[in-house]
Each structure stands twice: as C-alpha cells, then as structure tokens.
Amino acid sequence: MTADAFLFWFLAFASLAGALGVVLITNPIHCALSLVMTMVSVAALFVTLQAYFLAGVQLIVYAGAVMVLFVMVLMLFDLKNEIQAFSRGRAKGAFKIGAVGILSGLIVGAVARVTLFTDTPPSASTMAQASTSVGAIRPLAESLFFDYVFGFEILGVLLLVIAVGAVALSRSKGGTHAK
C-alpha cells in the first residue's frame, strides 16, 4: 500500500469518525470538538488533492473562525449533557435512518458502478502540468477575479447584508413574541 493510499484511508476514517461523533455524542461541546477533527481531516484531504490554498482557507475559516463562533455560543448557553438529545420514536428513528441509508446507498451505488476519467487517460506530462496549474494560487485568483468576478461581488454584498442582519437580530426584542 502506497503512502498516498494510506493517507487517504487514514483521513477518510478520521473524517467519518468525527462526523459520527457530531451526530452521536450528546454533549454539544464534544460534538464541536469532533467537528473540528472532521474539518482538519477535510483540510488534509484538500492537501492530498493539491488544493493547498483551499486547505489553508479551510483551516482558518472553518476550524478557526466558524468553530470559535460555535464554541462561544455554546459557552453562552452553558449546556450540560442534555436530555432528549435525539428525536423520539423508535419507528420514526428507524424510518429516518432508513431514508438516509437509501440515499447514501443510491449515491454510492451510482458512483461505484461508473469509472470516471478512464476513457482518455491523461499522459504523465499533462497530468503534471495540470496538477501544478491547479495547485498554484495564480490560476485560482485569475479565475475568481476574471471569470467569477460578478459572483464575488455579490458575495461581498451578501456578507454585508449578513453582518447587518446578525446585528439587527441580536438587538431585536423578540418580534411578535415580545413581552
């Protein structure tokens, strides 16, 4: 087994274990910590896919900023092990798990049946060229600021709206439920 394959299987196992931890652990702060494990594993998976810049952004934005936000809100709530962490009803629960199982089974079956990108196997030189051009930041920046500049600007407006909305929400007195 090569190092690449071992790395992939290790990271896949770590990310899946973290994801299961988020769903199954009842203490929310432990959920947040296992979500951090998943985020870091996903960032490492980005490195194995040679998306180095995105791996850094994933670490800073997700494992850093978003998780700090989550943990800080959890700190405000001061939650212990909660009662009724899961939805009630054994039949309902089995139905939900079955629905998710069917969905994942369909996706995995469909993906496993086809072999993608084997019709025209790229030669070693073009693969190397493509991987360096994908790994570098410059083509990414050119694509972001030339081809997708409209979406980029829209995202800026969206972030402004979100910032104003979050402040307005935190200042509101409860709307129709106001005492």
Place this chain on the structure above:
Amino acid sequence: MPNNLLDSAILTEITVNHYLILSAALFSIGMLGVLLRRNIIVLFMSIELMLNAVNISFVAFSHYLGKVDGQVMVFFVMTIAAAEAAVGLALAVSIFKRFKEVNIRFFEHLKG
C-alpha cells in the same frame, strides 16, 4: 490472502470515486444529524458537515479534471457557510433569550 486483499486495486489506487463516496458518506451522516438531533446548535453543525462533504467532491472533480472552477465554487460555498453560521447562531441566541432552551422540541410555535 490478507496480503492480496491489502494490495487490491480498490485499496491502493485512489481514484475520484473514492473521494466521491467519502463525500456521499459525510453528506449522509450530516443529514442523519439534521434528522435525528434536537439541539439547534448541533443541527447547524450537521449542516456544516453537509457543506463540507460537497466541498470535498468539488475539489476532487477540480483536481481530476485539471480545472480550477471547482475550487472557486468551494470559495463561494465556504462564504455562504460562514454567513449561514453567523445568522443561524444569532437566531439561536435570540431563541435562547426568549425560550431559555435550545432544544427544538420546546419552541414548536410555528408547527401547524
């Protein structure tokens, strides 16, 4: 035999299919979290999990196609996810101020 199994192609040759199946598994686990859990913060965490799963398949396709468009999409998804987390947590804080509870069982006022 175990040696054979360890060297079989599905274990040693990592293709795009491996990344896609991992992505599907992560997405399904996130969906399970949204369906099963009651804590609104954990629901948001599960949604982040699903968005991350989508990011993996974007980056995998970007790598195996040799194009950067998928990575640009990942930027957009990350921005939306951060915005969603900010608004969601602000909503959670205001819900907690009103109901003193973050378990979605206790604020079903919109339930028909």
